Amino acid sequence: MKTFKGSFFEIGKQQGELYRQNGLCLDSIKVDHKLVAEQLKIFEKYYPQFLEEIDGISVGGNFDKDKLLHIYLALEILGYTNRFKLPLSCTIFGVKNHNGTFVGRNLDWIPITETIMEPYKREAEGCYKILAISDMFIGDASDVEKRFLLYDAIDVINEKGLFIGITYAYGNTCSYGLSWKELTRIIGERCATVDEALNIFKCIPVSHPKNFFIADKKGNMVVVEHNSKNYKIVYPKNNVLIQTNHYLDPDLSKIDKVLIENPTHNTFIRYYETLQKINFIKDTFQLSDVIKILGNPQSYTCQNHEIRTIWTVALSMEKQQSKLYTDVVGKQNEQELVI
Numbered sequence: 327m328k329t330f331k332g333s334f335f336e337i338g339k340q341q342g343e344l345y346r347q348n349g350l351c352l353d354s355i356k357v358d359h360k361l362v363a364e365q366l367k368i369f370e371k372y373y374p375q376f377l378e379e380i381d382g383i384s385v386g387g388n389f390d391k392d393k394l395l396h397i398y399l400a401l402e403i404l405g406y407t408n409r410f411k412l413p414l415s416c417t418i419f420g421v422k423n424h425n426g427t428f429v430g431r432n433l434d435w436i437p438i439t440e441t442i443m444e445p446y447k448r449e450a451e452g453c454y455k456i457l458a459i460s461d462m463f464i465g466d467a468s469d470v471e472k473r474f475l476l477y478d479a480i481d482v483i484n485e486k487g488l489f490i491g492i493t494y495a496y497g498n499t500c501s502y503g504l505s506w507k508e509l510t511r512i513i514g515e516r517c518a519t520v521d522e523a524l525n526i527f528k529c530i531p532v533s534h535p536k537n538f539f540i541a542d543k544k545g546n547m548v549v550v551e552h553n554s555k556n557y558k559i560v561y562p563k564n565n566v567l568i569q570t571n572h573y574l575d576p577d578l579s580k581i582d583k584v585l586i587e588n589p590t591h592n593t594f595i596r597y598y599e600t601l602q603k604i605n606f607i608k609d610t611f612q613l614s615d616v617i618k619i620l621g622n623p624q625s626y627t628c629q630n631h632e633i634r635t636i637w638t639v640a641l642s643m644e645k646q647q648s649k650l651y652t653d654v655v656g657k658q659n660e661q662e663l664v665i
Contacts, residue, residue: 329447330477334375337450338382341477346387349473355393358400362392364502365399372530373508375450397476403533405465406500414494415571417596417620417627418539420547421604421611422565427545427643430616431491432627432654433459433480437634438467442475445650445663453515455485457665459637459650463507478507479514481639485665486518487543487646491639494571496584497535497553506536513540520546527557537569541643551575566604570597596627613647616640623655630655639663 328344330337369377380398384391418431433443445459458479464470481491490513492506504512509532517523519542527538532552541547549560549569558575560567571593573582584591603619604611620638622628628635638651648663 327445327447329449331449333451334378335382335385337448338379338384339386340382341379342383342386342389344387345383345389345476348475350387350389350475351472352389352393352397355390355396357392357396358404359392361400361403362395365403366395368502368504368531369399373504373512376508402505403500403502406534415591415593415596415629415633416493417568417570417600418491418493418549419568419600419604419619420539420541420562420566421608422545422547422562423609423611425610425612426645427541427547428611428613428616429489429539429541429547429639429641429643430620431481431539431639432620432629432635433461433637433639434629434633434635435461436464436467436632438470439464439636440634440653442470443636443652444477445661446477447665448511448515450515454518455665456482456511456514457484457648457663458482458511458514459639461636479510480507482510482514483641483648483663483665484514484517487643488514488517488519488523488540489542489641489643490514490523490538490540493537493539493569495535495537495551495553495573496571496582496588497573497578498581498583499554500534501531501554503531503533503554505533506538509536509538513538518542519544520548524548524550524559527552532557537571537573539567539569541641543643543646545643547643549574551578553578553581566601566608568597568600568604570594570600572597592626592629599626613640613642613649616649617651617658621651621654621658628655
């Protein structure tokens, strides 16, 4: 497993060298200078360390810095209107009982992601150590062919036992701000508890609708349902918390575009299938039950169509034990995750 270590600039330089070796070419990138300028104001205020990292990537890979800024700061905002091309999905849940608190997540994305997904570690100076799992920031299969593969952080576990993972949300607004890939990292780098993570959302603007599932080693867990300009916090009910891709908060549900534009989306059946399976074994639930619920190819939750379940993460929060399953609809390879 790769470990990126040092200052943000040094970590960026390490990544840039890898990107160049992998054949990343930015010749086709056209920079939206106005959008980048607006985003720079926000990053300079809220996450200047990330700009240092981009400097490092530029130096390490001999890449045009303006093109890198466009990719990292502007590309997702520009792609916001194309979000319905595929039925974007994922499932995360948490269960608490006398055995402890357990979290399970399925990352569902285009099948080719299985060939390039990667767990890795970051040890940035002045930050908590984190272990992250990346889909390499691909938007479609052509990104793999072009070697347009960048280390994002979809799921993050840090040395303090905090977990944060995201699911796609079909909110109706997009604005200037940090995207999910920066928020998950910041929270992993700076936060040891759910409460500390919630404080991040109070002060940092978020560009895109996303759902953030957060749990800590004390067994606390919440979901932050974000619509870029506002957010709501969802708490467990009867010691169970489930998040798929529709908003659970009553106010956000009113503007949830998945209900308006795609009411047959499988987010709803995945949610209730997961709830039903958990309720059957809630009182005896243990870590090994995560893959039984999320890894059954005969279920709706474990997907194997145009969208495929790429990985499953299973966590025991109090024991700080984590497992990663890959080839989920096949052999279900299992790997211990150790920070």
